[in-house]
Amino acid sequence: MGPNGEQVGIVRIEDALRLAQEADLDLVEVAPQARPPVAKLMDFGKFKYESAQKARESRRNQQLTVIKEQKLRPKIDPHDYETKKGHVSRFLSAGNKVKVTIMFRGREQSRPELGFRLLQRLADDVSELGFVESSPKQDGRNMIMVLAPHKNAKAKSKAAKDAGGDEA
Template sequence: MNKDLRINEEIRAREVRLVGEEGEQLGIIPIKEALSVAAEKALDLVEIAPAAKPPVCKVMDYGKYKYEQAKRDKEARKKQKVVEIKEVKLRPNIEDHDFMTKARNAQRFLGDGDKVKVTIMFRGREITHPDHGKVLCLRMAEFLSEEALVEREPKVEGRNMVMILAPTAHKHD
């Protein structure tokens, strides 16, 4: 629902379709009458569907409604996972043992549900052999093929080659 609902005197329509506090339809009535119905029950008149003709208004406790809404929003935020991009940096002439260490780190990041950015850093004249970097990227993708999908193919950006891996959907949560 939108945050800025019009309430009570802010409602500009001449007549509204009124819904009671229990959700019962009270029909189309003039705004003054709707306001007095809400006032009698010491509740607010809240415009819940401003686009409708005539606008739909409901008799409710607006403060309580806003509180409930905030609680629902907070719950929804708690449940969502923020996907971070973790980076693993390698050099083109990396030793096997070091490669495996980096690959296991990437595996751990993917296991946590994060994306992994594999960066091959070229120094000096190493950039003249981008094929070495590509081989390394593909080797990493092959090693992580169980946990990850290649989201972005290896691509040279300046003095680096970058590839992005995303975790596969079939996780056992």
């Protein structure tokens, strides 16, 4: 490609380098995977600067995924369960992933189905806010499950918060 973006066609490397030298520009390989490889006559410093700007802009638009953790025990009291479920709901509605860990102690380790049932119950209770990203897995003394928010959960909670803020 020429300095103004026009198509030059297939040119030998020697001729392309001579053209670049005459125009006081650099010969930059833009698409090395293409057959034949695509090269362009341009100022390499400007090219590096623009690609760095694009990379910085794409990093700025990325959203950071935050994983919150909630720990439970298999023999949890109903009120404590409701409190923990409220925390999980709050995390999911804020758009964060939640890692739910059930800690087994002593003889509880011989009854992993209690933890599995508890995690399933929690997943069902918060199903309108999030979904099970990784199913319950036993990991030594702990059982771990990861819940992720639905794609539109953050937008809904933000809209509800904005609507509530206008009325007050």
